[in-house]
Amino acid sequence: MTLRPLLAYLPWQAREMAVRGLAPLAILLVVGGIPTYAFLNGQDVVDLANNSTQADTVKAIYQSVASLAITLGAFLFMSSSVALDRDKQHVRFFFSRQVNPVNYYLQRFVVGMLLFLALFGIVPGAIELFMTDVNVLGSIGAFAISLVLIGGLTVLAAALTNRDGLALILSFVIIRTLQQLSTQDLLPDWMEPVARGLPPIETMAQLSKALVEGNTFQTTDLIHVVGYGLGLLVAGLIVMRRSALVR
Amino acid sequence: MIVLNNVGKTYRTIFGSPVRAVSDVTLEVTRGEVVGIAGPNGAGKSTLIAMLLGLLTPDAGEMSIDGLSPRGFAERSGVAYLPELMTFPLEWRTDDALLRLAALSGVPAAERRAAVERVIEAVGIDEHRKKKLKALSKGNLQRVGLAQALLAERDLVIFDEPTHGLDPVWTARFRDIVAGLRRPERAIIIASHNLDELERLCDRVAIIDRGHIQRIVSVRESAGQGTARRWRIRVAQVPDALIEHLPGATMNGPDVECTADVAALNAGLAAAIAQGTLIVAVAPAESSLEEAFRSAVTLR
Numbered sequence: 001m002t003l004r005p006l007l008a009y010l011p012w013q014a015r016e017m018a019v020r021g022l023a024p025l026a027i028l029l030v031v032g033g034i035p036t037y038a039f040l041n042g043q044d045v046v047d048l049a050n051n052s053t054q055a056d057t058v059k060a061i062y063q064s065v066a067s068l069a070i071t072l073g074a075f076l077f078m079s080s081s082v083a084l085d086r087d088k089q090h091v092r093f094f095f096s097r098q099v100n101p102v103n104y105y106l107q108r109f110v111v112g113m114l115l116f117l118a119l120f121g122i123v124p125g126a127i128e129l130f131m132t133d134v135n136v137l138g139s140i141g142a143f144a145i146s147l148v149l150i151g152g153l154t155v156l157a158a159a160l161t162n163r164d165g166l167a168l169i170l171s172f173v174i175i176r177t178l179q180q181l182s183t184q185d186l187l188p189d190w191m192e193p194v195a196r197g198l199p200p201i202e203t204m205a206q207l208s209k210a211l212v213e214g215n216t217f218q219t220t221d222l223i224h225v226v227g228y229g230l231g232l233l234v235a236g237l238i239v240m241r242r243s244a245l246v247r
Numbered sequence: 248m249i250v251l252n253n254v255g256k257t258y259r260t261i262f263g264s265p266v267r268a269v270s271d272v273t274l275e276v277t278r279g280e281v282v283g284i285a286g287p288n289g290a291g292k293s294t295l296i297a298m299l300l301g302l303l304t305p306d307a308g309e310m311s312i313d314g315l316s317p318r319g320f321a322e323r324s325g326v327a328y329l330p331e332l333m334t335f336p337l338e339w340r341t342d343d344a345l346l347r348l349a350a351l352s353g354v355p356a357a358e359r360r361a362a363v364e365r366v367i368e369a370v371g372i373d374e375h376r377k378k379k380l381k382a383l384s385k386g387n388l389q390r391v392g393l394a395q396a397l398l399a400e401r402d403l404v405i406f407d408e409p410t411h412g413l414d415p416v417w418t419a420r421f422r423d424i425v426a427g428l429r430r431p432e433r434a435i436i437i438a439s440h441n442l443d444e445l446e447r448l449c450d451r452v453a454i455i456d457r458g459h460i461q462r463i464v465s466v467r468e469s470a471g472q473g474t475a476r477r478w479r480i481r482v483a484q485v486p487d488a489l490i491e492h493l494p495g496a497t498m499n500g501p502d503v504e505c506t507a508d509v510a511a512l513n514a515g516l517a518a519a520i521a522q523g524t525l526i527v528a529v530a531p532a533e534s535s536l537e538e539a540f541r542s543a544v545t546l547r
Binding site for chain 1: 297300301302303304321322323324325326327328330332334335336347348350351352353356395405
C-alpha cells in the first residue's frame with residue numbers, strides 16, 4: 001500500500017471541503033451580518049475605530065454569533081461525509097482502488113479542518129482589519145477545538161451508524177442537556193459520573209466562548225476537550241477499519 | 248489467484264433476525280480466466296462481489312486473493328471495478344471525474360491526462376467530457392463507469408452487470424473491450440443476468456441462487472459436447488426429409504426442432520440435404536448455459 005494515490009487526490013478533497021465550508025461561513029455572515037448591518041445602517045462606519053460604543057456593539061454581536069456559528073458550522077462541515085459516501089455507494093469507487101479508507105478519511109479530516117480554520121478565520125480577521133478589535137487567534141482556536149470534538153464525534157457516529165448527522169444531533173442535544181443539568185446540580189447522583197464521562201460538549205461551549213471573548217480558561221479543559229475529540233476520532237477510525245464499508 | 252472456501256455472509260434485519268445472503272460458496276479463479284457469476288435477483292451476487300472487494304467481510308469460511316484478504320489485496324494492488332449502478336457524485340464533470348479517479352488509482356501525474364484520453368476514446372464519450380454526470384443518459388453513465396475501471400492496469404477486473412443500460416451497439420463494443428482485457432496474468436469476473444453475454448465472454452460461469460453456488464458451467468468445454476441437446480433448424484425447402492431423418496423432430500413455425508447429439512444431428516442433416524433439403528441455419532434452441540441455468544435455479 002502506498003500513500004501516493006491518496007496524496008495525489010488531495011486537491012480534489014480540498015476543493016470539496018472548501019465548498020462544504022462555504023455553507024457554515026454563509027451562516028456566520030448572514031446571522032452576524034444582519035444585526036451588524038441593522039445596527040450600523042445610517043451610521044458613519046468610517047468612525048467605527050474612534051467610536052467605542054459602535055465598536056463594542058459590533059464586537060458584542062460578533063461574540064454572541066461566533067459561538068453558535070462555530071458549533072453549527074462544525075456540525076454542517078463534519079457530518080454526512082463518511083455515512084454519505086457509504087449511503088450513496090461512493091465507497092465502491094474509492095476503495096476498490098489502492099486506498100486505505102482510514103487514511104482517506106483521516107486525510108479528509110485534516111485537510112477539511114485546515115481549510116475550515118482558514119475560511120472561518122476570514123471573518124474575525126476582516127472585522128479586526130476593518131472594524132474593531134476581536135480575538136482572531138482565540139476565534140480560530142475556538143473553531144479548532146469545536147472541529148476536533150464534533151469531528152471526532154461525527155467520525156465515530158459515521159463508523160457506527162448509517163445516519164451520522166442524526167446520530168450527531170441526538171447525541172449532542174442529549175449530552176449537552178445532561179451536562180447543563182449537571183453544572184446546575186440538577187442531576188441525580190448516579191448520573192453525575194455518566195454526564196462527566198460523556199464527550200465534554202458543555203466544556204467545549206464554555207471554552208469556545210472564553211476563547212472568542214479573549215477570557216482566561218483552564219488548560220485542563222482544553223486538554224480534556226481536544227484529548228476527548230482525538231480519542232473519538234481514533235476510535236471512529238478503528239471501528240471503520242474493522243467494520244464493513246457497505247451495509 | 249482467488250480462493251473462496253465455504254464462504255458465508257448473513258445479514259441481520261433491524262429486528263435481529265438473520266438473513267443468509269451467501270452460504271458455503273467455494274470457488275477458485277486462476278489468473279488468465281474469465282469467470283461469470285449468473286443468478287436471479289437477490290441470489291447473492293452483489294454480496295459476493297462486495298466481499299471480493301473487501302467492502303464486506305464474510306462471517307463464515309475463508310477468502311483470499313493472492314494470499315491476502317480481499318481488502319488487503321485491493322489496498323495493495325487495486326481492482327478494476329465496474330459497479331452495477333453508477334453511483335458517482337453526479338455533480339462531477341465527466342473528464343474531471345476520470346482525472347480524479349485516475350489520481351486515486353495511482354496513475355502518475357504526468358500520465359494522467361493521457362490515461363483519461365485513452366479511456367474516453369475507448370468508450371466513445373468524447374462529446375460528453377465537459378458535461379456533468381447528472382446530464383448523462385443511463386447508457387453514457389455506464390460508459391463512464393467502464394472508462395473509470397479501465398484507467399489503470401489491474402490484475403483483477405470485476406464487472407457487475409456491465410451492459411446494464413447499454414444499447415446493442417455498445418453492448419457489442421463492450422464484448423470487444425472485455426476480449427481485449429484478457430491477459431495471462433489477469434483474472435476477470437463478470438456478474439450478469441445476461442446469459443448470452445456470459446456465454447460469449449467467460450470460460451466458466453458459476454450459477455448462484457439463494458446464496459449458494461448451484462453449478463459451475465465450463466462454457467468452452469460444454470460447447471460441442473456429445474450430449475444431446477435441443478436444436479432449431481431453419482429450412483428453406485423440403486423439411487419433411489429432415490423430420491424423417493432426425494428422430495423426434497417436429498415443426499415449430501418455420502423451424503424444425505429436435506433433440507440430438509452433435510453426431511446424430513450431422514448425420515440427419517447430411518441425409519436430408521442429400522434428399523434436397525435446403526438448410527438456412529442451425530442453432531441450439533437454447534444455450535448450454537441457459538439450459539444449466541434453468542435446471543439450477545429455482546423459479547420463484
